[in-house]
Amino acid sequence: MWGTGVLKGMAVTIKNFFDTYTSKNGIFTVEYPEKRLPEKERFRNFPILVYDEKPEELRCVACDICAKECPPKCITIVKAKDAQGKPLKQPEVFDIDFTVCMNCGICEETCPFDAIYMDHEFELAEYDRMDALIYKKERLSRPWTHFEKIRPTDAKEINERRAKDATKTAAAVKPAPPQASNQQT
């Protein structure tokens, strides 16, 4: 009949109106700062550098692979040198410009030393848009336990692989000590 469509439409909207009070799924809004959705494990935002025990001993060996692979070129790495000027296997400078980083995760994928990973932290607002968002080595480093907490599945896999690699390397190193220096893994 003429006009029933109007009533039907109104029935739908009023049902939605009352559902927000009665039904649990009535409102989709999550009132963010007070309440938040559970984090998904595979969520990724900005990269972090991991260390095993001490924050000075990052896993990163400053090989520069991630800096070369990074599409927008936002990683700056300078190798550390000892007193004699011999390069060390650790970065002196490791900056990531968060204003440029596009959260692609390529650095994580290419790093052969399991040193750089994508974090879950997303509340990164700053009052200064120039220097405050260029993250230095110190602000990027996180313990490995932090990674195990935020991404347990990945961490388990990586831990197993690293343990296997370590035994393999130990086995390879023992019989042929002279070659060990060329065979860095």
Added chain:
Amino acid sequence: MLDPRFRGSDIKECMENLDQIFVQAKRTVMNLAESVLPQPLVLLVSMLISIGVIAAIGPVIMMYLTWLERKVVGRIQNRIGPNRVGKFGLLQPIADGIKMLTKEDIVPEGADHILHFLSPVLVVVPALLVLGLLPWGRNMAAVDLQVGLLLFFAITSTGTLSIFLGAWGSRNKFSLLGALRAVAQLISYEIPQVFSAVVVIMHTQTISIVEIVNAQPGFNWFVFTPWGFTGLVLFYIASVAECNRTPFDLPEAESEIVAGFHTEYSGMKFALFYMAEFLQVFSLSALAAALFLGGWQGPFLPSWIWFFLKTYGLIFIMLWFRGTFPRLRVDQLMGFAWKFLLPMSMINIVVVGIWTYASPIVAWVLGILIIAISFGVLAKLNTRYHIERNRKFILAE
């Protein structure tokens, strides 16, 4: 728990006191004024009190209507609505007001400065004026005019003029288009609106709004008669169109003509247009409640609470409309007014004529019959095409 000494008559007395609390308050002030001021000044004080209260209550009503609208529409769309400023977002209208006041006031270069300035001021005046005519409760109309209803319609229709003034003054094609639409729409919908109010005038034989409310004591509201119900529906639809609200918001259709007649307005001037619109929503809902739902009449609760309950109930329906319907097309809008609302309201006048002269049973049967048949016929005539139910689709080879 109720105190056993607290008898029913006490409750009744208490309610009666509550009922007249505002009247008593004014009388107290008046007595005070009488003892210190000469007679002419007392009259002035009496006027100033009423004017002051209405001028103060208008913006408050408008502010909290915006809050209510955002809450209700939010809920309809499965959202919460404003909830950050104060508990339940109750301070949101105040924050909005401060924002509006501090915004830059832009006047376009080619605009007619006087008209551009005058229009938002003029548009609020009729919206505030009509609040004085409403019966807010028992003995609570600021002015009880013999021609209240007539004056109400006369005042509300001047709002169109200020809208056109502003649109013409801002020298913008979108403004002008919006204003042209507004004028066309308001003129068309005013006729069915007044016609559907005529039934009440015919029945009560008075045009004083206060008298009309007095004619519906207890639960004898006009909405419980066939003509009253039809009248309320027609009047209400026409009222929604009168205050330019969805689905009749063509004058400010933001998806077609930017913002319609208030395209070139910013800051407080824009807020004044909004205020006029919301006050109109309130006053027309209140008038609909007074004409058909018995105004402040109702058992037990104080009269002014009944008035606000009914008015806000009707306003809720308006917000509900807004959460439901898309905007009408211009031809649909005009067609609906002239081809459906107008004939229907005229038939309603016939029904109330029969109601006056026929015996109750005959009047009921005949009234329902006439309204149902004419609705059916008008619906048939207004359906311009039928969607073929068993349409066969032949696909191209």
